[in-house]
Amino acid sequence: MADVKVDISKVDEILDKHKDKPGPLMPALQELEREFGWLGPDVLIRVAQRFDIPPSKVYGVASFYSLFSLKPKGRFVISICQDAPCHVLGAQAVIKELEKQLGISMGQTTSDGLFTLEITSCLGVCGVGPVIDINGEVFGNLTPAHIPAILARFREKAPAEEVGR
């Protein structure tokens, strides 16, 4: 995967917004996660320095909650709903096909930094399951046969210079 650089001045800007509020750590980490898509070591250390709390505490909070990612995600995050209605309609076969086509397992990112596979809870469109969401675009009524064309479409969208974030 491409080397990931974080703009520390942007980190400071976010931390400044939260540092004088009560209980600033969680909201600051949430905003940093939204901004960068993950929380790297340099970001966590900066949070500890600016909030004057031990790095081990910052890391402990960031690693405890599943809403935080401590690894960079791909350019395209493929979220697969595995709740009961989608499961019954064949989500598992779609997951298997995605893993086969991308050569990775759930929770992993392809080595070119293009795709991350993750499980999500109900996306609110259970009537058209199985469903996947790719960067906010939802695909429903899926079968394994749909997957190659969907992946090809996103590969075409991604110029080499955009890979990695």
Ligand code: FES
């Ligand atoms: S259960 Fe999959 S979208 Fe609702």
